[in-house]
Amino acid sequence: MNFEQSDDRRMLSETLRRYLADSYEISHRNAVAYDAPFHDPTKWAELTELGLFYALVSEDRGGMGGHGFDIVTVFEELGRALCPEPVLGQLMAASLLTDADPLMAGTRYTLAIGESDAPYDLQDITTSCVNGRLTGRKSVVYGAPAAEILLVAARQNGKIALFEMPAENAEITGYGMIDGGPAGEVFFDDTPATLLLEDAENALQNAMDRGALALCAEALGAMEVVQDTLVDYLTTRKQFGQPLGAFQALQHRAIDVAIEIEQARSIVILAASADGTEAFAKRAAQAKHLVGKIARLVAEEAIQMHGGIGITWEYPLSHYAKRLVMIDHQLGDTDWHLERLMKGLAGGS
């Protein structure tokens, strides 16, 4: 048994952490994340230079990673820095594309899957394709206004198929998210698209599960920072003549938070290790379910133990807390994944 990361991944993580600490500090992050275009194209170019996207693509397609542990390595660091760059779309596209060269070279990909009445579930998608043309609307598509290429899930001949198109072919209304970063509404009206995969449901679900793993790792990175912030605050802030951390009522809650973060770390490791195996869907669902609950607890408890300062825009914790809570609104929330697990139980798994 060995829970150490490989040297390659450790180097990647150190490089990324140093880069993000130097050039994506929280003041810069907040300046770009809440104003159009809701990310920083210059930094995207620098991340491309660093070779970040090679880490998301498997070696047989010219990349240098693409395994669950590579995903975790990258997204944990993005989470620590609260980085609003739309890397998630890049990751999900990486597992669906045969030719990943443009992706590794920095072309921005976004997956347009969820719809207003089908926020998480592929079965209920109504966007349709007839004669190579798409009609429908995708709602709250993360990264949409920054996208150069869209990968779209749509119904064709009764199956969920996957299409590709230049983003400029669709009508996209972009906006910022409450926790920062770009998203948008994507409208198709008899819009030409190229078919990538005729029967794409399994491949798409796998890409979404890899995305869910990435979000869990992002949350883990953010929770590590929140925990450090909380311990700093509890040991320095004084009320009633002593540090807050001297009050047992708060000590116990801070420890509960720490225990839950270790649980999150463990389920992320377990899910990453299952990437590429039969068990991956179940592990990803377990991770996203658990991390959704834990991230919310950590956000709420950290705010409460900070008091008023925790809900000010000025104090970085508030932005971490928002991201931690809103991650649960992406790619299936804690209940949605719990239902998947319940169905699995009923089915005997």
Place this chain on the structure above:
Amino acid sequence: MDLSFSPQELAFQAEVRAFISKALPKDIAARVADGSGPTRDDMHNWHAILNDKGWLGGTWPAAHGGCDWGPIKLHIFEEESALANAPRIVPFGLKMLAPVLMKFGSAAQQSELLPRILDGRDWWCQGYSEPGAGSDLASLKTRAERDGDHYIVNGQKTWTTYGQYANRIFCLVRTRSDGKPQAGISFLLIDLDTPGVEMRPIRLIEGGFEVNEVFFTDVRVPVANLVGAENDGWTIAKYLLGHERTNIAGTGFSVQALAQIKALARTVKRNGKPLIENPLFAARLAETEAELEAMKITNLRMLSKAAAGGQLGAEPSMLKIKGTVIRQSLNDLARRALGPAAAPFPSEDLDNLAITPPNHSHNAADYFNNRKISIYGGSNEIQRNILAKGMMTR
């Protein structure tokens, strides 16, 4: 045992309901319902409408222009207001300073200031918390030093709600620094346009502006603005906080929020079905509703005791804790019900995209903003300390 209101109380409830439905401007109710308001003018205008009716100072004694409402009538009024999406009455002048002036103020202060609170000429804000004195209020440091017939005030207050709309502030200041921290505190009224006062907005987590920092640099305040005796401010502060804690459960807000979530969960879909049919979501909703029904009765039991002249001890602390936790659970459900649609930063530009059903584009913002309710007015941790002290002292 009879859980229902008396015929007189029911008649009052009907009267309040009828009045609000007629008098509350639709656009104001709409801004309260969709979370985009109320604006400063909405609050000001609603106060004026209530004042014309004579209900603005409902709990004030008739001698000061009020209606002598007891706790039950106040509860009915506040619940009906919340259900109708009326703006909450801004409490600082009407419910916090006014009772203090009536009990501790001079005749001159009462006759000058109380009418100005009712008719809206004065918008008061509160200067209690400081950066180093939150839960531990008695450690406040803002100083007021006597200089002839003036005090010279230096220091900083924070979390001053609606300070940007106010023209006056009531402050706790330190007039003596020896002895117990509580002993040297005084209650002082300050005009915000006095030279040396600076108000700076604090932006909150969801992006809005409602609280401020207030800086005082050599601010000259007439000694006549002292309420009560010098160094007797802690008694006044405790009295004021006692008033802040009535109707602390916020049941009206929760009842209204629950109804909205039920309607929302019938509209939005999950896995091809209305969310209300989803067993996990329905379970959470049903659990919260049971909690709310119980808390409504707890609230009425305590109101009933107070109305019968009983002394409420630490009970309001229970209502503060339970009431805020339930409201936050409802905010949480309202956010979750939307799925990804909760995530866009609310803005008028987005309204025509109809990403969420009407009145729900602020659900996530409300969830984040309402983390404050378990922090302000004495955090839930402080409330537990109060309760424990009451329980463990024999």
